[in-house]
Amino acid sequence: MPELPEVETVRRGLAPVLEGARIDRVMLGRPDLRFPLPDRFAERLEGRRVSGLSRRAKYLIAHLDDGVSLIAHLGMTGSFRIDHEAIAASAFAHPRGKDSAHDHVRIGVTRRDDMPAIVTYNDPRRFGFMDLVATAALADSHHLAGLGIEPTGNALDGATLQALLAGRKAPLKAALLDQGLIAGLGNIYVCEALSRAGLSPLRRAGTLARRGAKAKAEAGRLADAIRAVIAEAIDAGGSSLRDYVHTDGSLGYFQHRFRVYDRAGAACPTPGCGGTIERIVQSGRSSFFCRRCQH
């Protein structure tokens, strides 16, 4: 579900509630998500204070006051919900509502301003996971160690992208989804960035790293497109498709700005192009693009 802009939106939604809050009580609906939760997961969180909430790629990280950090990944369908009312212990243990069956982790906190809140992690497909890692060893943890550069800020430019793609025979689509190269892109934003840059998802990635002005210009365009689409999506609060919602239940609205994603059969939005968006499958994932203006 969530790519970098959605995870960043979740982080911004949770930060006012969690930063400075004390964790009072943790309830698990089951002992595992995609992987087993760590031993004594609830006990290790209870009584701790959250000193900060950060993000790396698609990972959300809550830093605790005892030198441990809680790492969370939302998989395809994970979401956090915040309930601001104090609720009775019985309701805390047995939430109601239509898909409370997938409320797997409930965290009762006392906010910095002393107001109570409950943060609930819901994940129907359970592709998400949580782990506890020593904060000092975060960067070396197996979750984060292999990640590539963030597509935010100015770190990603044409020359950097050329260095990353040099020698790669995989299609551009697959290379951009590789979290070890650029960390945080997913299916939507890769399709959108390639459309904006006028580059085909079928193109061999290494061809953007050839010597010469043409490849240099293409790599520059792609780097710009990636940074722009990610920045715009964060500003829009992410994209809401099937089940992605903000922590307060509201929707992101970047999906209204999709040029190609999930738009097979539609007219290509590039002015004067006249092509049609098509859907193909690459390494098991849908790619949406216009053959006429993406080369």
Add this chain to the structure above:
DNA sequence: AAGTGAACCTGAAGGC
């Protein structure tokens, strides 16, 4: 080593 495809799990949507 790099690249591809299957597996993990549930729900929504479309065809008949």
Add this chain to the structure above:
DNA sequence: TGCCTTCAGGTTCACT
């Protein structure tokens, strides 16, 4: 209405 198939924002593992 119900049953069947296909597809979904991600990662990891097994294989070539």
